[in-house]
Amino acid sequence: MSYRRRASPLHSARAAVACAYCLSLALAALVLSAPVLLGAVAIAVLAAAAGSRVASEIGRAARLAVPVALAVAAVNALLTRDGLTVIARLGNLPLLGHTDVTLEATVYGGVLGLRAAILILCGALYTVAVDPDQVLRLFRRLSFRSALTATLATRIVPVLMRDSRRFADAQRCRPGPPPGRLALMRATTASVLDRALDVAAALEVRGYGAARRPPRSRAAYSRHDIAFAVSALAVAALAVGARLGGAAPFRAYPELHAPLHAGTLVIAGALVLAAALPFIDRRGIAP
Amino acid sequence: MSVLELERVSYAYPGQARPALDDVSLRVAPGELVVVVGGSGSGKSTLLRAASGLVPHFHGGSFAGRVKVAGMDTRDQGPGELAAAVGTLFQDPETQVVMGTPRAELAFPLENLGEDPSAVARAVEEAALSLGIAHLLDRSSNELSGGELQRVALGAALAGQPRLLVLDEPTSQLDPVAGDELLTSLRRCNEDFDTAVLLCEHRLERCLAGADRVVALVAGRIACDAPPSEFLAWAGDHAPELQTPGARLLRGLGLAPVPGVKRARASLRDQALMPEAAPAPGPARVRSRRWGRRSPSVSALSLRGVWYEPGGGRAILRDLSLEIATGERVALMGRNGAGKSTLLRHAAGLSRPTRGRIEASGRVALLLQNPTDYLVHETVAEEASADARAAAGLDPSLASRHPRDLSGGERQRLALAIVLDVPADPPAVVCLDEPTRGMDRGHRDRLAALVRGLDAAVLVATHDPEFVAAFADRVVLLADGAVIADGTPPAILAGARYFATETARILGGAGGALTPEEGVALLLARVGHEVPA
Numbered sequence A: 001m002s003y004r005r006r007a008s009p010l011h012s013a014r015a016a017v018a019c020a021y022c023l024s025l026a027l028a029a030l031v032l033s034a035p036v037l038l039g040a041v042a043i044a045v046l047a048a049a050a051g052s053r054v055a056s057e058i059g060r061a062a063r064l065a066v067p068v069a070l071a072v073a074a075v076n077a078l079l080t081r082d083g084l085t086v087i088a089r090l091g092n093l094p095l096l097g098h099t100d101v102t103l104e105a106t107v108y109g110g111v112l113g114l115r116a117a118i119l120i121l122c123g124a125l126y127t128v129a130v131d132p133d134q135v136l137r138l139f140r141r142l143s144f145r146s147a148l149t150a151t152l153a154t155r156i157v158p159v160l161m162r163d164s165r166r167f168a169d170a171q172r173c174r175p176g177p178p179p180g181r182l183a184l185m186r187a188t189t190a191s192v193l194d195r196a197l198d199v200a201a202a203l204e205v206r207g208y209g210a211a212r213r214p215p216r217s218r219a220a221y222s223r224h225d226i227a228f229a230v231s232a233l234a235v236a237a238l239a240v241g242a243r244l245g246g247a248a249p250f251r252a253y254p255e256l257h258a259p260l261h262a263g264t265l266v267i268a269g270a271l272v273l274a275a276a277l278p279f280i281d282r283r284g285i286a287p
Numbered sequence B: 001m002s003v004l005e006l007e008r009v010s011y012a013y014p015g016q017a018r019p020a021l022d023d024v025s026l027r028v029a030p031g032e033l034v035v036v037v038g039g040s041g042s043g044k045s046t047l048l049r050a051a052s053g054l055v056p057h058f059h060g061g062s063f064a065g066r067v068k069v070a071g072m073d074t075r076d077q078g079p080g081e082l083a084a085a086v087g088t089l090f091q092d093p094e095t096q097v098v099m100g101t102p103r104a105e106l107a108f109p110l111e112n113l114g115e116d117p118s119a120v121a122r123a124v125e126e127a128a129l130s131l132g133i134a135h136l137l138d139r140s141s142n143e144l145s146g147g148e149l150q151r152v153a154l155g156a157a158l159a160g161q162p163r164l165l166v167l168d169e170p171t172s173q174l175d176p177v178a179g180d181e182l183l184t185s186l187r188r189c190n191e192d193f194d195t196a197v198l199l200c201e202h203r204l205e206r207c208l209a210g211a212d213r214v215v216a217l218v219a220g221r222i223a224c225d226a227p228p229s230e231f232l233a234w235a236g237d238h239a240p241e242l243q244t245p246g247a248r249l250l251r252g253l254g255l256a257p258v259p260g261v262k263r264a265r266a267s268l269r270d271q272a273l274m275p276e277a278a279p280a281p282g283p284a285r286v287r288s289r290r291w292g293r294r295s296p297s298v299s300a301l302s303l304r305g306v307w308y309e310p311g312g313g314r315a316i317l318r319d320l321s322l323e324i325a326t327g328e329r330v331a332l333m334g335r336n337g338a339g340k341s342t343l344l345r346h347a348a349g350l351s352r353p354t355r356g357r358i359e360a361s362g363r364v365a366l367l368l369q370n371p372t373d374y375l376v377h378e379t380v381a382e383e384a385s386a387d388a389r390a391a392a393g394l395d396p397s398l399a400s401r402h403p404r405d406l407s408g409g410e411r412q413r414l415a416l417a418i419v420l421d422v423p424a425d426p427p428a429v430v431c432l433d434e435p436t437r438g439m440d441r442g443h444r445d446r447l448a449a450l451v452r453g454l455d456a457a458v459l460v461a462t463h464d465p466e467f468v469a470a471f472a473d474r475v476v477l478l479a480d481g482a483v484i485a486d487g488t489p490p491a492i493l494a495g496a497r498y499f500a501t502e503t504a505r506i507l508g509g510a511g512g513a514l515t516p517e518e519g520v521a522l523l524l525a526r527v528g529h530e531v532p533a
Helices: A015-031 A035-051 A055-079 A103-129 A132-140 A144-173 A181-205 A223-245 A262-279 B044-051 B102-112 B117-131 B146-159 B176-193 B204-210 B228-238 B245-252 B261-270 B340-347 B386-391 B408-420 B441-452 B465-471 B489-494 B502-507 B516-526
Strands: A086-093 A097-102 B004-012 B021-028 B033-038 B062-069 B086-089 B164-168 B196-200 B213-218 B221-226 B299-308 B317-325 B329-333 B355-360 B364-367 B429-433 B457-461 B474-479 B482-487
Touching: A015 A035, A015 A103, A015 A132, A015 A223, A015 A262, A035 A055, A035 A103, A035 A223, A035 A262, A055 A097, A055 A103, A086 A103, A097 A103, A132 A144, A132 B102, A144 A181, A144 B364, A181 B086, A223 A262, B004 B044, B021 B044, B021 B221, B033 B044, B033 B204, B044 B062, B044 B164, B044 B196, B086 B146, B102 B117, B102 B146, B117 B146, B117 B176, B146 B164, B146 B176, B164 B176, B176 B196, B176 B204, B204 B228, B204 B261, B213 B228, B221 B228, B228 B245, B245 B261, B245 B502, B245 B516, B261 B502, B299 B340, B299 B457, B317 B340, B317 B457, B317 B482, B329 B340, B329 B465, B340 B355, B340 B364, B340 B429, B340 B457, B364 B408, B386 B408, B408 B429, B408 B441, B441 B465, B457 B465, B465 B489, B465 B502, B474 B489, B482 B489, B502 B516
Parallel strands: B033 B196, B033 B213, B086 B164, B164 B196, B329 B457, B329 B474, B364 B429, B429 B457
Antiparallel strands: A086 A097, B004 B021, B004 B062, B213 B221, B299 B317, B299 B355, B474 B482
């Protein structure tokens, strides 16, 4: 899973704004606890993935996120002793001892799992929709060499992975007993060092050794920059406002308290709308 | 004023007694295209690295003499400072593109120079347009092919409008199409922008025609510094392995060698030696399992109706059928993505077909494109037995050397020794994948002789028609995973436009001559002369 420029409004926004947009969705997942609102954030992330034409990549990330969410929910239900509404008595279990599963622990586990899944999906959205070179350029003014090291890592890791596959194929072609692990490790290390030396030479001849601090870029804000910046602010404001204003009360223990007010539904709808609206304008999105 | 000036330069790498450059003096004028040639270890790469400042700043070692690039002395200025005046391109496209997108890659050297963002944007745009890579600017670097990566790296080298461009075998890792595109781009930059070029390139027949001068290095010293025609005359007497096929053809006829197919034809016409144009090749014959297939007496390898359809991708092999007889030497040709490497992987059992059957009469040895991947031990002797090394033509004196210290050709032979090295189970089929990539003619000729001497059936995937003419007795042409032509080398290569040797191109396919020697024999026979021994 890696960044590729696609014809989408999010890919057309500058990296700082796209990054802020992904962060605002993650922030909403972190500060909100009401299942309805978390569900709304999850829908917003999926809508953003569809709008950015990265649904299949986010789907692949979901294959990791859903088992993680289920595991978190199951662990919380089994380990947490809080909650008054017992829904299953499992008796004495090895390691866990006497185990009663409560509705409260199960629901709260589900909330935690959903939050973890949303954070994974936000990370995946960032990975496939935000240009890493632009992000690193933002940091180059602060720490040029650290940013370049990070850039090199993102560029060279796939190269080394291809090298390792090629190396494995070559070893399969060697007749007779396979070489020892130490010999293989030595050869692999030598190969990586060769690559590192080549990269270092390439950096030198591109002027890295005499590099100066890059000047600040002052590109004009596009319609998508503005739309996603406003969207990120709106999502963050709605999430923080709902949390501070108590607009979506949720308490798991000792007894589940999650009243469904009209206000909660309005905030949920507003979250989805705020996150999805920038995708409606599809002018000027071609790579 | 010279853009590059070497004054009595001598240089030895750290820990090496023998100098890689020995009292070298050279001047390159603005706009000149100078090709640097020489055998393995002659000092070509070191000369280029001295011009870019990597020698001695990056490599260390002992350095004497003076190198000036655009007036800057490389003793005082490192490669970072010199980057403003000299653009450099190396062999391996993978490690030269260091940023995530071509746009960032082209901008990187300019940002290092502290250029204004608007100047960077303009230079990126112009470099991309001049090299025809504008459509790649926002693609991920990891998605680009080797040829595309190399053009991006050339763009990064050119973005700062350097006065001198230094290129160390830039096409050696590319297929011929991508290599030709790169050399064409390079020539345009040289002609349009007056950029001086110092180019080290093993495919001399492709670049000599556009060169102003050729510098030949032998053991770190300049042995010849002359215009291409004079260089070819010198090479005929002193370094035959540096001659182009066209030069060998003309020299064999007693004519002065000239660079390029067009000038060679003109030279033949002037002497009334140029044969009539051969008839255009007819439709390619396909021998399939259904009709017209040759029936080898003993089949060493048999592929019947093989399909390879990877999940989520297009079919790479499509109903491919092929029989290879024991001892037969077959060249597998076709453009990139035609399925050549995939076929070899299937033959060796590295991949399994999704449909069809593959049978071999014994072990199938496969030598993949990068021989270094086979080398895991500390000495050459540990890698393969003495018999196998001798059979692969490896010098016995190399036994105690570290395998990674060998030259490219020597590594190739050692890797071949490794895959052949089972006396109890000699391979029935030996498959080689692009074995001549980046190889000079001397190594290529020795490999061809080695392949001809193998007892096993040989299947070689290659883009190199000169190599095919030297070793093969059958050529199979693939396209989109299927066989589109199958016949003798003259039948496939002589009348072809792309898959043709230089001799065949000069003679227009006449008489099916593929090598200079065949061409000489053909032309002398036409005028009633004795064929020289």
